[in-house]
Every structure is written in structure tokens, then in C-alpha cells.
Amino acid sequence: MYSSRLLLTQLAGLSALVSLSLAAPVEHVDAFGLKPFVVNISKGVPRMLDLVNQTRLPDRPEYAALGSSAGIALDVLKRLQTEWTDDFDWHREETDMNKYNHFTAHIEGLTVHFIHQRSSDPHAIPLLLNHGWPGSFLEFLPVISNLTDKATTSTGKPVSFHVVVPSLPGFAFSSPPLANWTVDDTARVWNTLMTRVLGYKTFATFGTDWGAGPAYSLYDNFNTSTRAAHFAFLPFFPLTPDQLAEQNITLSSSLEQSEEQNFVEWTTTGNAYFMEQTTKPNTIGLALQDNPGGQLAWMGEKFISWSDPRAGTPPSLLNSNEILRSVSLYYLTRSFLSSVYIYFQNPHGFKSSYTKAQTDAPLLFSSFRYNVAFWPPALVEQVGNLVLYKNHEFGGHFPGLDNPPALVDDLREIGNYWV
Ligand SMILES: *[C@@H]1O[C@H](CO)[C@@H](O)[C@H](O)[C@H]1NC(C)=O
Numbered sequence: 012m013y014s015s016r017l018l019l020t021q022l023a024g025l026s027a028l029v030s031l032s033l034a035a036p037v038e039h040v041d042a043f044g045l046k047p048f049v050v051n052i053s054k055g056v057p058r059m060l061d062l063v064n065q066t067r068l069p070d071r072p073e074y075a076a077l078g079s080s081a082g083i084a085l086d087v088l089k090r091l092q093t094e095w096t097d098d099f100d101w102h103r104e105e106t107d108m109n110k111y112n113h114f115t116a117h118i119e120g121l122t123v124h125f126i127h128q129r130s131s132d133p134h135a136i137p138l139l140l141n142h143g144w145p146g147s148f149l150e151f152l153p154v155i156s157n158l159t160d161k162a163t164t165s166t167g168k169p170v171s172f173h174v175v176v177p178s179l180p181g182f183a184f185s186s187p188p189l190a191n192w193t194v195d196d197t198a199r200v201w202n203t204l205m206t207r208v209l210g211y212k213t214f215a216t217f218g219t220d221w222g223a224g225p226a227y228s229l230y231d232n233f234n235t236s237t238r239a240a241h242f243a244f245l246p247f248f249p250l251t252p253d254q255l256a257e258q259n260i261t262l263s264s265s266l267e268q269s270e271e272q273n274f275v276e277w278t279t280t281g282n283a284y285f286m287e288q289t290t291k292p293n294t295i296g297l298a299l300q301d302n303p304g305g306q307l308a309w310m311g312e313k314f315i316s317w318s319d320p321r322a323g324t325p326p327s328l329l330n331s332n333e334i335l336r337s338v339s340l341y342y343l344t345r346s347f348l349s350s351v352y353i354y355f356q357n358p359h360g361f362k363s364s365y366t367k368a369q370t371d372a373p374l375l376f377s378s379f380r381y382n383v384a385f386w387p388p389a390l391v392e393q394v395g396n397l398v399l400y401k402n403h404e405f406g407g408h409f410p411g412l413d414n415p416p417a418l419v420d421d422l423r424e425i426g427n428y429w430v
């Protein structure tokens with residue numbers, strides 16, 4: 012019974028591959044209802060743009076001298092509002108998204124949406140990329156095609172990836188989970204997706220922001236299938252400068268000191284949204300669910316203040332159009348409300364005591380100068396088998412958007428440790 016079920020699911024994985032290579036939709040009758048998916052939600056665009064156009068922002072800032080220190084600046088929001096109504100083209104964005112192979116599958120009662128882009132190299136490493144909030148699968152579009160390409164690691168080993176980018180439950184096209192759902196449940200579903208739906212016996216994973224939760228849970232709890240993990244964020248609460256000193260951890264460079272300072276700023280003046288979404292997600296969720304301009308202020312502030320001040324200049328692709336298409340995706344999929352519940356559902360999603368994962372698999376870590384949280388190598392090595400730690404002067408909280416070449420290079424280093 013078990014083995015024939017396994018065979019069936021392997022066949023399902025195989026037919027997904029066949030459908031990819033034929034680039035044509037194929038009907039799948041299998042346990043997971045795997046089928047190709049096309050992004051096609053332009054029906055909601057006229058209402059969205061009407062609402063944006065009808066949102067009347069004040070003529071001038073209440074306290075101009077505060078700039079953006081009290082939240083997103085009025086002039087920034089107005090510029091984005093004008094760009095949204097006058098220059099933004101959802102059809103163009105949809106066409107761009109549909110260059111990738113999207114699928115949906117049914118796992119544990121959830122509809123799971125994901126991109127599955129295979130390398131032409133049969134020895135490619137299966138790689139699951141986990142986005143966070145206010146991100147989405149869009150965070151990784153700039154890196155997918157280079158990751159599938161045949162390349163080499165820094166030591167000359169050949170490397171390429173079969174890339175899988177799911178939408179977290181409750182985000183974009185993945186259905187909202189049960190009220191008591193945690194990132195550990197998501198990890199279990201992702202393990203099923205990789206091994207049983209797609210037929211990969213082993214895989215590597217990457218996580219950032221809330222995506223670090225399921226990625227770390229896979230690393231810790233699914234150690235036979237998850238054979239490498241790479242993070243730009245950890246599901247452990249970072250330490251304050253005093254707590255670092257108590258642990259005798261000294262910061263080794265001005266880069267590390269400035270990154271630690273970002274965390275101090277986040278934890279003192281930048282975490283009210285975190286408390287709101289952890290304690291009363293329904294209030295902010297309902298307030299903004301049908302309010303695209305409100306979502307732009309709430310999430311746009313994060314995109315801007317959590318990324319490199321040079322955002323939008325090379326190598327960063329995080330420009331205003333990228334912010335607008337990300338917010339549009341939340342609005343058009345009506346997933347803002349369900350997305351903010353991830354905080355409420357995971358009150359202990361960022362653990363305060365550092366414990367080591369139960370695995371011998373390699374762990375890689377990438378820091379980016381303008382990220383909002385910082386873990387020096389001495390902390391990262393407490394949670395896993397740290398084999399590589401990289402620190403970048405350019406980029407911030409959304410490495411796939413604000414320093415995509417560095418993320419590609421660092422992910423390729425997995426090839427040096429993959430067995
Ligand atoms: C999107 O859906 C509409 C029907 O709602 C259909 O006419 C159109 O062809 C679809 N577009 C794509 C790209 O599939």
C-alpha cells in the first residue's frame with residue numbers, strides 16, 4: 012500500500028516535470044491535485060486604482076521637520092500614489108510573473124501555490140526559497156533564472172538548482188491556514204511538497220524574515236530530507252548590545268556594529284507593527300483589507316526603511332514599481348488580512364533561547380548591512396552547523412530584491428557542502 016502510494020506521488024512529480032518541458036497544462040489526477048497555475052487577477056485592478064485615486068492625502072505634512080522619523084513621509088507616499096494611478100501596469104507585471112512555471116497543489120487541506128523552475132542539469136540541487144512579510148514569492152523572481160543556470164562555486168565546483176518558491180499559507184495564492192497554524196506546520200507541508208509532490212528525496216532551503224521559521228524547522232525537524240540550509244534571518248530573537256556583552260560576544264568590525272545598531276533601532280522605534288500584528292491582527296487586517304492606499308503606507312514604509320538607502324540603484328531592483336507590484340499582489344489576492352495573522356499564530360516564532368538544531372547538515376548565513384536584525388557568527392553557530400558566514404556592505408531585508416547577485420553567489424556556495 013505504502014509503496015504503491017509512493018510510486019503514485021513520484022509519478023505525480025514526474026508528470027509535473029513533463030508538463031514543464033511541454034510547457035502546456037496537463038490534467039493531473041493524483042493525491043495532491045497538482046496542476047499548473049497562471050496569475051490572472053487583473054479583474055480587481057480598476058477598483059484598486061479607483062480607490063487609490065480617491066484617497067485624499069493632506070496637502071502638506073503635519074510636521075515636515077520630522078521627515079520619515081515618525082513613519083512614511085507624506086511626499087514619498089504621494090509620489091507612490093501618483094505612480095500607481097499614472098504609470099503602473101498590472102498586465103505588464105502579470106506577464107513578468109507568468110514567465111515562471113506556477114503550480115498549485117492540495118496538502119493537508121491547504122491550497123499551496125508555488126513556482127517550480129527546473130535546471131537543465133539533472134544533478135541540480137533542489138532548493139526551496141522561503142519569503143517573509145511584507146514580502147511574497149516576488150522577492151525571489153530576480154534570482155530564479157541564475158540559480159537554475161549551470162555555474163560554479165567559489166572553489167570551482169559545478170552547481171545549479173531546481174528552484175521551488177512557495178507562497179506561505181495565507182499569502183498571495185496559498186489559502187489561509189487554520190487559526191492555530193504555526194511555522195512548524197508550514198515546514199511539514201513544505202517537506203511533503205518537496206518529497207512527495209515533487210519527488211525530491213533531499214533538498215536545500217533558504218529563509219528570510221518569517222520564511223526563516225519554516226526553513227529552520229525543516230533544518231531542525233526534517234534532517235533526512237533537508238540537507239543544507241541558508242539564512243538571511245533567524246527564528247531566534249537577536250541580542251541587544253548588553254546581552255551580547257554578557258555573552259562575551261564582541262563585534263568585529265564597523266559593519267557589524269552598524270548592523271547591531273539597526274537592530275537597536277528596530278527594537279526601540281520600529282516594532283509597533285510587530286506588536287499590533289501579534290496581538291490584534293484582525294483590527295489592522297480589516298482596516299486595510301480593502302484599502303490599497305493604506306496597505307501602501309503600512310507595507311511601503313517597511314520596504315523603504317528596511318532596505319538599503321541606495322535601493323533602486325544597481326545591484327538593487329527594489330524600486331518604487333517593485334513596491335507597488337508587491338502591494339498590488341496583497342490587495343488583489345485579498346490576502347493582507349490573512350498574511351498578518353502569521354504574527355498572531357506564532358507568538359514564539361522568534362525564540363529567546365538559542366538551541367542547536369538536531370542535524371549534521373551545513374548551515375550558511377548571509378548578513379546584509381541594512382537588515383533590521385543582526386546575528387554575529389558567534390550567535391549563528393549556536394543554532395546549527397555553521398560552515399559559511401558572509402557579510403555584505405550593500406543590501407538589507409530583502410536580499411533577493413536589494414542585492415540579488417550577492418544572494419545568488421551565497422546560495423551557490425551550498426554546492427561546496429552538498430553531498
Ligand atoms: C485571464 O482570465 C480571463 C477570464 O477571466 C481570460 O479571458 C484570459 O484569457 C485569461 N488570461 C490568461 C493570460 O490566461
Ligand SMILES: *[C@@H]1O[C@H](CO)[C@@H](O)[C@H](O)[C@H]1NC(C)=O
Nearest residue numbers: 060061063064065095096097
Ligand atoms: C482620478 O479621479 C478623477 C476624478 O475624481 C478623474 O478625473 C481622474 O481621471 C482619475 N485618475 C485616474 C488615473 O484614474
Ligand SMILES: *[C@@H]1O[C@H](CO)[C@@H](O)[C@H](O)[C@H]1NC(C)=O
Nearest residue numbers: 188189190191192193195196
Ligand atoms: C488546530 O485546530 C484544529 C481545528 O480546530 C484541530 O483539529 C487541531 O487539533 C488543532 N491543532 C492543535 C495542535 O491544537
Ligand SMILES: *[C@@H]1O[C@H](CO)[C@@H](O)[C@H](O)[C@H]1NC(C)=O
Nearest residue numbers: 254255256257258259260261
Ligand atoms: C564572560 O567572561 C567572563 C570573564 O572572563 C566570565 O566570567 C564569564 O563566565 C563569561 N561569560 C560567558 C557567558 O561565557
Ligand SMILES: *[C@@H]1O[C@H](CO)[C@@H](O)[C@H](O)[C@H]1NC(C)=O
Nearest residue numbers: 231233234235369370371372
Ligand atoms: C536527526 O535527528 C535525530 C533526532 O531527532 C538524531 O538522532 C539524528 O542523528 C539526526 N540525523 C542527522 C543526519 O543529523
Ligand SMILES: *[C@@H]1O[C@H](CO)[C@@H](O)[C@H](O)[C@H]1NC(C)=O
Nearest residue numbers: 153154157415416417419420
Ligand atoms: C545573472 O547572470 C547574469 C549573467 O552572468 C549577470 O549579468 C546578472 O548580473 C546575474 N544576476 C543576478 C541577480 O545574479
